Amino acid sequence: MPNAQITIFDSRQDHYFQPGWTLVGAGWWQPGQTVESTRGYIPKGVTWVEQNIAEFDPESNTVTDGAGKKYRYDWLFVTTGLSLDYDRIEGMDQQLIGQNGIASVYAGPKAAASPHRVITEYLNSGGVALFGRPATEMKCAGAPLKMTFITDDLARRAGVRHKCEIVYTAHNQTLFAVAPVDVKVKGMFAQRGIATRYDHVITAIDPMAKRATYRTPNGAVALDYDMIHVIPPMSTPQAVRNSPLPWQSGVNAADGWIEVSPESLRSPRYPNVFAVGDVAGVPRGKTAASVKFQVPVAVDHMIAAANGLASPKIYNGYTACPLVTGLGKAMLIEFDYAGNLTPSFPFIDPLQELWISWFIEEKALLGTYRAMLRGYA
Secondary structure, rough: OOOOOEEEEEEEEEEOOHHHHHHHHHOOOOOHEEEOOHHHOOOOOEEOOOOOEEEEEEEOOEEOOOOOEEOOOEEEEEOOEEEOOOOHOOOOOOHOOOOOEEEEOOHHHHHHHHHHHHHHHHHOEEEEEEEOOOOOOOOOHHHHHHHHHHHHHHHHHHOOOHHEEEEEEEEOOOOOOHHHHHHHHHHHHHHHEEEEEEEEEEEEEEOOOOOOEEEEEEEEEEEEEEEEEOOOOOEEOOHOOOOEOOOOOOOOOOOOOOOOOOOEEEOOOOOOOOEEEHOOOOOOOOOHHHHHHHHHHHHHHHHHHOEEEEOOOOOOOOOOEEEEEEEEEEEEEEEEOOOEOOOOOOOOOOOOEEEHHHHHHHHHHHHHHHHHOOOOO
């Protein structure tokens, strides 16, 4: 398509390597290692509008940016990511991150450094550390487990594990959505003395009292803590939620995930619209690894359709989670929509803690990610 005119809308000058934030949270990376310039990744000949989209109107094939300017499109790729809804936890505010034992690795490079400071303070005093995840869909669902394992590992290395009561509050009856991994992680938690409270969803926090409240099948439960790692509920950005693009019913409707075919990432109601990455309302796929496999499929379907053809390419739900379980070890877990383990390397057992899996997370992933942004991987 030599005459294609491509426009990217993005208000953020900095580009974040978000997969690196758990390494920042562990104190193994510095925040600056995860920050680069967005401009450095804008391809030659592509127009960068330094605004976010404020309104999507797929009926008229237009979008309106934050400055109120309207643009018409022939094809639209919605890749907005998602919204971190800290305010859906009563008493929680992003300004609290890093204070009074509250950590959260998600809210940007600065916040990503908060777990290291909070964990260090916690190890000095001991007590109860609470971890968990929201009941909503979320990006990098392995991150809560990573931060739990990292805290356990740091406590052992400091010789203070006996002073630490580490508790993971699971939002349902599982720790990981893929059955064999769930069994493995439950066994590892039991072996390492990490307590688990199932069907606990955080609804409120009292920063001064250091108390978190959870919704459970038996009513509200309050847990006191010395440290807590807060992961907020997540949903689509307001402009997406207020548009006709999200699912109108079903599990993806409440938080505004965009309705697309799981196999093609294409909207069934607006065939010239695709959604890729966190914002896509598909059963799995809120990881950088998913995006790597989603984008070629979506683009191929768009180019085929623009030429009156049909693309045979299918996205099978591939996602990957290098699940860090301590300094120098991780499990490289890859799986698809059906929950089948789909290892890329025959010499890597996805259910074993291995140095090579750690190497991929700590050394190889950033380079692969940069290549992906340039379309090389």
